[in-house]
Structures are given as C-alpha cells and as structure tokens.
Amino acid sequence: MSFLKSLQAKKRNLKSTETYITSVDGRRFKQTKDEVVEVEKPQYGYVVDTKPDDTPSKIIDHIYLGSQDCCDEKVLREYGITYVLSIGIEAPVQYPNITYKFVECLDLPESDLVISLSECIPFIKRATYENCNILVHCNAGVSRSPSVVVGYLILVEKLSYVDAYNTVKK
Incomplete structure (x- = not known):
C-alpha cells in the first residue's frame, strides 16, 4: 500500500468534528465536513462590559x-x-x-x-x-x-x- 493510500484510509477512520466560528458582530456558525450553519444564540468573541468600572x-x-x-x-x-x-x-x-x-x-x-x-x-x-x-x-x-x-x-x-x-x- 502506498503512503498516499495509507493516509487516505486513516483519514476515512477519523472521527468527524464540529468547529464553531464567531464573527466580529457576535454571530456564530457551526462548521462540519459538509456544511456551515448559523447557530441561533450569538456569542461575542470578547468579554462584554456590562458593569462600568467607575471607581478610581x-x-x-x-x-x-x-x-x-x-x-x-x-x-x-x-x-x-x-x-x-x-x-x-x-x-x-x-x-x-x-x-x-x-x-x-x-x-x-x-x-x-x-x-x-x-x-x-x-x-x-x-x-x-x-x-x-x-x-x-x-x-x-x-x-x-x-x-x-x-x-x-x-x-x-x-x-x-x-x-x-x-x-x-x-
């Protein structure tokens, strides 16, 4: 078996994964091998400051x-x-x-x-x-x-x- 055929066989046996992508505006997408789907609940890629730090x-x-x-x-x-x-x-x-x-x-x-x-x-x-x-x-x-x-x-x-x-x- 060639090295390429060996890699292809191993790739077929890999567990499928999901990747979550967060855009700057907070929209989230789930990416799988076959598709990219927007997830309902936005999540920001940074901490949202909900309480002012107004004590010097x-x-x-x-x-x-x-x-x-x-x-x-x-x-x-x-x-x-x-x-x-x-x-x-x-x-x-x-x-x-x-x-x-x-x-x-x-x-x-x-x-x-x-x-x-x-x-x-x-x-x-x-x-x-x-x-x-x-x-x-x-x-x-x-x-x-x-x-x-x-x-x-x-x-x-x-x-x-x-x-x-x-x-x-x-």
Whole structure:
C-alpha cells in the first residue's frame, strides 16, 4: 500500500468534528465536513462590559488611576478630580471646569512609553503642584495608565521601580 493510500484510509477512520466560528458582530456558525450553519444564540468573541468600572484608585495624594468609565461627571465630582489624563483613548465626554489632556499610545508591547511619559509627566506635575486631583486613565486602567503612573513615581517621586510598582498595585 502506498503512503498516499495509507493516509487516505486513516483519514476515512477519523472521527468527524464540529468547529464553531464567531464573527466580529457576535454571530456564530457551526462548521462540519459538509456544511456551515448559523447557530441561533450569538456569542461575542470578547468579554462584554456590562458593569462600568467607575471607581478610581487613589495612588498617592492627588493622583487617581482608573478606566475610561471613571470619566463620568458624577465620578469626577465625587473624587474632586479637576484634571483628566487620557492615554490611548480620549475621555468619552469632556466637561467644563475639567482640564483634559489626550496622549496617543497604542496598547502594544512595542509602544515606546518614554515618548508618552515625556507628554504625561508635565501634565501630572501641573495638577499635583496646583494641589488638584488628577485621573490618569486608559481604556481599562490596567496597562497603559498604570505604566505611566509607575513612570511618574519613579521619575518625579524618586521611588524605586519595586516601590512604585507595589504602590500602584496596592
């Protein structure tokens, strides 16, 4: 028996499978050997945020860290925040009496945070020197904005990396 005939015989003995494909819009399809059928219940290929994360974390005096959900006027007022630093994603709504700054920064490993820090640190310093509270946020508040706050703590507050990281993590 040739190698090709041997492979074909083994292929016929394989157990049939079903593959589920989820499109960007949440539609799901079941694919078998013979057909592709849309499944009734859509399932998103990402986690749907059903509850806003609108509680900023106080890192040190005057510096708060959070997600874009913290940009709500009620939250800003509750925490006395008058400066908002948006990293990679602009504040969804901008309110009067709040000073805003947007810094472009993609959430990618190859993004150069040194460039972002050079734009962010003067804005954070300005807020803290005026004894004003500042919210530093990105989309979810778990990658870009904490990195910027860690950088600020190292470069301005002169903390070691470990102390800055632990301060933000706490």
